[in-house]
Amino acid sequence: MTSHSMRSLTKTNAFIDGHWVPVDQRFEVANPATGELIAEVADADAVLAERAIEAAHKALPGWRKKTPGERAALLQRWFDSMLVNKQALAELMSAEQGKPVAEAAAEIEYGASFVKWFAAEGERSYGDILPRQSDDKRVSIVKQGVGVCAAITPWNFPNAMITRKVAPALAAGCTMVVKPPQLTPLSALAIAQLASEVGIPDGVINIVPSTNAKAVGKVLTEHPAVKKFSFTGSTEVGKTLMQQCASTMKKVSFELGGNAPFVVFDDADIELAVEQLMVCKFRNAGQTCISANRVLVQEQVLDTFVNALKTAMEKLKVNVGTADEVDYGPLINSDAIEKVERLVGEATEQGAECLLGGEVLTDLGELFYAPTLLTQVTSTMAITQEEIFGPVVAVQSFSTEEEGIRKANATPFGLAGYFCAEDYRRIERVSNALECGMIGINAGAISHAYNAFGGVKESGIGREGSRYGLAEYQETKTLTLGGF
Numbered sequence: 001m002t003s004h005s006m007r008s009l010t011k012t013n014a015f016i017d018g019h020w021v022p023v024d025q026r027f028e029v030a031n032p033a034t035g036e037l038i039a040e041v042a043d044a045d046a047v048l049a050e051r052a053i054e055a056a057h058k059a060l061p062g063w064r065k066k067t068p069g070e071r072a073a074l075l076q077r078w079f080d081s082m083l084v085n086k087q088a089l090a091e092l093m094s095a096e097q098g099k100p101v102a103e104a105a106a107e108i109e110y111g112a113s114f115v116k117w118f119a120a121e122g123e124r125s126y127g128d129i130l131p132r133q134s135d136d137k138r139v140s141i142v143k144q145g146v147g148v149c150a151a152i153t154p155w156n157f158p159n160a161m162i163t164r165k166v167a168p169a170l171a172a173g174c175t176m177v178v179k180p181p182q183l184t185p186l187s188a189l190a191i192a193q194l195a196s197e198v199g200i201p202d203g204v205i206n207i208v209p210s211t212n213a214k215a216v217g218k219v220l221t222e223h224p225a226v227k228k229f230s231f232t233g234s235t236e237v238g239k240t241l242m243q244q245c246a247s248t249m250k251k252v253s254f255e256l257g258g259n260a261p262f263v264v265f266d267d268a269d270i271e272l273a274v275e276q277l278m279v280c281k282f283r284n285a286g287q288t289c290i291s292a293n294r295v296l297v298q299e300q301v302l303d304t305f306v307n308a309l310k311t312a313m314e315k316l317k318v319n320v321g322t323a324d325e326v327d328y329g330p331l332i333n334s335d336a337i338e339k340v341e342r343l344v345g346e347a348t349e350q351g352a353e354c355l356l357g358g359e360v361l362t363d364l365g366e367l368f369y370a371p372t373l374l375t376q377v378t379s380t381m382a383i384t385q386e387e388i389f390g391p392v393v394a395v396q397s398f399s400t401e402e403e404g405i406r407k408a409n410a411t412p413f414g415l416a417g418y419f420c421a422e423d424y425r426r427i428e429r430v431s432n433a434l435e436c437g438m439i440g441i442n443a444g445a446i447s448h449a450y451n452a453f454g455g456v457k458e459s460g461i462g463r464e465g466s467r468y469g470l471a472e473y474q475e476t477k478t479l480t481l482g483g484f
């Protein structure tokens with residue numbers, strides 16, 4: 001198994017049918033911590049996206065014909081190769097995305113875990129033999145891979161958002177075209193190189209980096225050869241892409257925006273609640289779709305909780321991702337900083353109190369935002385309605401359990417939700433009442449390859465990871481055999 005350096009894993013062309021395809025048009029990828037140019041990457045257009053789909057289509061019969069065991073063996077090798085190259089992949093990710101190298105390495109492990117998981121799930125995919133309906137018929141249900149799949153992925157998890165789509169697709173016998181984000185295409189291209197090295201056949205995985213998201217997205221969502229489309233990104237873009245998928249009635253999965261409540265009830269273990277909120281909020285500098293966005297604290301424990309949280313937040317170390325001691329790095333770009341500044345600015349103008357932070361840490365650079373703690377936030381403020389995607393904790397209060405639940409659910413989104421409580425009856429009541437696809441109870445970290453990741457309401461459709469993640473890439477076919 002080849003062991004790479006970050007440099008030898010830095011690929012800058014499109015990856016189609018097992019070949020690196022150069023494109024005259026290039027776009028720049030920069031390090032958000034330093035502004036330094038890292039690479040000039042091939043800018044695929046709609047025509048190249050079509051070529052990638054054709055390559056995936058051509059590769060489909062051969063890949064489909066392999067047994068699940070043969071596909072699993074190749075996926076297992078891909079997993080091994082990601083782990084062998086964990087450090088190089090992590091350095092590359094940190095360079096293009098900004099997250100600390102140790103956190104990037106954890107993402108590589110997490111991303112790779114989907115490859116291992118789905119390799120095994122693919123070998124345990126069964127159909128059904130149905131109860132006898134009449135003496136002259138036997139009915140069974142078989143599962144078949146849907147065919148060519150396409151995916152568009154975001155920049156906040158440059159590795160894992162790809163593996164949790166590609167791995168189940170491949171395990172189910174599908175081939176794939178991925179458009180990675182413009183901001184972080186290198187992590188995607190690097191794992192395509194590893195896939196090729198371990199023997200995943202040409203055309204099974206194709207990557208088309210592009211700044212023409214609209215044009216390439218239109219091809220991936222409307223091409224008749226694509227049978228399944230999977231997207232992770234904003235709700236707004238997701239809605240457009242879902243409409244486009246309707247033209248050919250594709251199977252779809254959408255993992256969209258969240259507005260996660262983190263509710264602290266009066267019976268909560270406050271120390272644990274603070275610890276879990278810190279884990280949940282500051283991973284990736286708050287740039288995750290399951291970050292706690294609205295922290296709702298019951299009045300009786302508000303002061304105790306806020307004081308303990310402030311003490312914990314004061315200890316956070318902000319720095320470049322390559323530093324030895326760092327909890328979080330820069331935000332992804334100046335748009336992200338402007339958004340956080342707007343949300344914090346509006347909130348304080350409308351009466352929120354800023355107990356900590358509230359500013360860019362200019363000593364470090366333009367994209368580093370201070371750990372920020374706001375209290376007296378109200379549900380009319382934009383900061384409680386939009387995804388903050390930054391290191392800002394916005395605390396609201398509530399008086400009764402009923403009010404806490406009502407406030408938590410007062411959003412069109414329903415991805416993750418969290419609450420802290422000790423009373424088991426309350427845990428049961430609140431778990432039932434929260435309108436979210438995933439709930440952390442006294443737990444701020446809820447992601448794992450075994451778990452079913454996904455949202456309800458406008459946060460999306462479908463699940464990734466778990467045994468349900470494989471089914472997203474399979475058709476269910478009923479066979480009625482007559483003539484007995």
Ligand code: ADP
Pocket residue numbers: 152153154155156179180181182213214215216217218232233234235237238240241
């Ligand atoms: P984020 O806030 O995570 O950047 P976006 O929804 O803007 O969320 O982006 C997620 C992915 O969707 C990226 O790969 C981006 O290039 C792509 N994208 C953005 N706009 C479109 C569009 N109109 N059509 C297709 N893809 C798009």
